[in-house]
Amino acid sequence: MNTFKPKKSSLPNESITLRINPDLLEKVDSIACSSDISRNKLIIQCIEFALENMEK
Secondary structure, rough: OOOOOOOOOOOOOOOOOOOOHHHHHHHHHHHHHHHHHHHHHHHHHHHHHHHHHHOO
């Protein structure tokens, strides 16, 4: 299984709205803080990782 490691990046992004469970948001914020990246960057990286590692 591949391992996810948050990283700093600076690619351009589109603005969207996302509704998220408060418990999940707390986990995201904690990981983002400890990785010294924004919540937004972490969520993008999580989505990219999930899409790249999905069973086809």
